[in-house]
Amino acid sequence: MQSKDINADIVISGAGPAGLALSALLGQAGFDIALIDAEIPAPPQDKPSGRTAALLNGSVNVLKATGIWDDLKSRATPLKIMKIMDDNGDNIGVEFHASSIGHEQFGYNIPNSFLKSALLARIGKIKTIRHFAPAKLQSYDIENGKVIARTEDGRTIRAALIIGTDGRNSIVRAVANIDAKKHDYGQMAMTCLIEHTKPHNFTSTEFHRPGGPFTFVPMPGNQSSIVWVEKTDDAKKYLAMKREEFEKAIQDRTKGMLGTITLKSNPESWPLMLLSSESLTSPRAVLAAEAAHVLSPIGAQGLNLSLRDIASLAETITDAARLGEDIGSGTVLARYERRRRADIKSHVIGIDGLNRVVANDMTFIKDLRRLGLKGMEKIPAFKNFTMHQGLNPDMDQGRLANGQPL
Ligand SMILES: Cc1cc2nc3c(=O)[nH]c(=O)nc-3n(C[C@H](O)[C@H](O)[C@H](O)COP(=O)(O)OP(=O)(O)OC[C@H]3O[C@@H](n4cnc5c(N)ncnc54)[C@H](O)[C@@H]3O)c2cc1C
Incomplete structure (x- = not known):
């Protein structure tokens, strides 16, 4: 029988993609996880799920570093x-081509x-990882310089550090007493797969509409995934x-851009919110x-931002261990917080603003939105700058996102 008293280097709570x-x-x-x-x-x-993630090249580099890309590539x-189109029937929009900035693609869906x-499958092959599930984190304490995490099924795990990747209702965040700003958008995203008679030409199209964006990826x-955002009551009707x-x-x-549509999966729905924690660390x-951080799916940034978090955290922890430092010490954790603060803050503010502007039906805001798209289409230098910033933001992306080893 497996012991319920476990020693590890690090406890990671939450086995979502991040x-x-x-x-x-x-x-x-080499860490004992x-x-x-x-x-x-x-x-x-x-079978492909109706919910997909559009991941940029930097995120794909992080996935490559995990060792899954050879298996995943044929499915991406x-x-x-x-x-990006404004949904007013007059075709105002802007088109970004990866080739115009020297890339084969922006990323993969x-x-x-x-x-x-x-x-x-990958973590099952790594000998230093023990995966316990179902094993819900109940709480944790800190005693004598160690985290002692307790799960609902009675396990006790001692480690130098606990990492919360346990999603929007994070228990790690609650036990650490870290506040978070939250806002319910009153919107839902509907997702599904479709087949269509016209080719998509590897184009992702996002229509900006009053209820929220409608995107096919x-x-x-001749198939695409759909992310369709509406106000919650309207989404329920659909x-x-x-x-x-x-x-x-x-x-x-x-x-009519994709010809005749056939639904290929049952629609699913996801409530949307904004969440931004006041801090990323506590002892x-x-x-x-x-x-x-939880973002609206507009602009497809959520998991991209998260993969930059985990790349940066993996680098910070590994570098600290190489220098013989205590990986759970405040000095080491503060380095991670410093590296991630600006990227997270700018995305939380930017995506929240974009979601509010797109969902706003006031004539003045609508006109401004359309003017913005027209302007971007007319000024190639600005358009190229936007594409470069989207792929390689002017901030510390770290080694993994740049395709270098850990
Ligand atoms: C409709 C939609 C479309 C999206 N499209 C994109 C896109 O195109 N590109 C993009 O970059 N992002 C996109 N996103 C965002 C992306 O899907 C999410 O950011 C990502 O899936 C979240 O992964 P995560 O691992 O952080 O959290 P989760 O997937 O929520 O994982 C959290 C895990 O923690 C576990 N857990 C919770 N509580 C406990 C506990 N107490 N103890 C132990 N475990 C616990 C849960 O069981 C779960 O497995 C989209 C989001 C939506 C809603």
Whole structure:
């Protein structure tokens, strides 16, 4: 029988995509990891989920460092063109081509089901990772310079550091007493897969509409994934529709750009919120990914920002261990906080602002929005600058996101 008293270097609470990727990076670097999750992991998935993540090249570099890319690449679709359209029927919009800044693609669209399956398979092969699930973190204390984490199924894990990648309702954040600013957008995102008669030409198109954005993102062949945001009451009405009516509603919103649409998966829905934690650290505890920040899916930035957190955290911890430092010390954790603060803050403010402007139906704001898109299309230098900033923000991206080893 497995002992319920466990010693590890690091406890990672939360095995979503962020916690799994972080476990893989730190486990490969030789740290003894106890990864716990409240839920039993899903069995390996061979079908794409309707929810996908558009991941930029820097994020793909982080995934490559986890060792899953060779298996995942054939299931990922390159994003070569990104279009933003104002949904007013007069085709005002801006089109970004990766080739115009010397890249083959901006990144890849990856179904969440495939991403999680690949990461779970990877951590199963790393000997220094022990994955306990279901094992919900209940609380933790700090005693004699060690974290003592307790799970609902009666395990006690001693480690130098606890990392919260346990999502928007993070227990690590609650026990660490870190405040978070929260705002319920009163919006829901509906997701599904569609097949279409016209090719997508590896283009992701985001329509800005009063209820929220409507986006189609390329999948293999003539398929795309949909992220459709509406005010919650309206989304519920759409979700209650018969299949053909829902299909027709999507057909109308794609403006004939993809030809005739067929629904390929049942629609699912996700409530949207903004969350921003006041701090990323407290004694011997650190937050990353959605435990620290939750964004609207507009602009597809959430997991990209989270993968930069975990890359930066893996680098900070590994560098500290190489120097013989205590990886859970305040000095080391403060380095991570310093590295991540500006990137997180600018994205939380920027994406929140964008979501509010797009969902605003006031004529003055609508006109400004359209003027912005027109202006960007007309000034190539500004457009190229925007693309460069999107791919390589002017801040410390770290080694992994730049394709270098840990
Ligand atoms: C509709 C939609 C579309 C999106 N599209 C994109 C996109 O195109 N590109 C992009 O970059 N991002 C996108 N995002 C954001 C992205 O999906 C999320 O940021 C990401 O999935 C969150 O991963 P995570 O690992 O931080 O959290 P989660 O996936 O929420 O994982 C948290 C884990 O913690 C576990 N947990 C919770 N409490 C406990 C506990 N007490 N003890 C132990 N374990 C616990 C949970 O079981 C879960 O497994 C999108 C989001 C939405 C809603």
